Amino acid sequence: MNDAARLGDFLRSQRCLVTPEEVGLPPGTSQRRVPGLRREEVALLGGISHDYYARIEQGRVRRVSPAVLDAIARALLLDNTQRAHLYWLANQAAGQEGADAVRHVASSMPSLPAVVLNHRHDVLDWNPLQPILCAQRTRGRRYRTSIVRTNP
16 A cells, blocks of 8 residues: 555545534435545535545545645544644655655754744654753644744
8 A cells, every 4th residue: 555545544534533513514314325524525624626635535646735734634623643644644645855854953953952843833843852942742732832033
């Protein structure tokens, strides 16, 4: 099984766990063939096209943008751990070079505390000195300290 297929398997498994009622959709009158949301409902909730979501789930899309991953995660009501796994699977499907390069930043500074954050300030990685900056060390959680920027 390739990485894009693993991403599709994960999305299908999560889609089956969410009922239309949980996301504010009417239950519908017809009998569902599978439990949970339909592909078109996930696409509607995420604000993406049904065809694009179907291609992602079928493993026919190699790179998925962070905005689309966020939209899918919101539509499927993913928690932080599930969201991190979604991103990990998407990075695997797209190739690991970008994620490895970013994580290398923290490990390349052994004498300085470093933490790697995404655009939502979720902690992605840290080096051993990171606890000096913040006592919280949980991946996927928001970085809850004040960041002070000064002008030169």
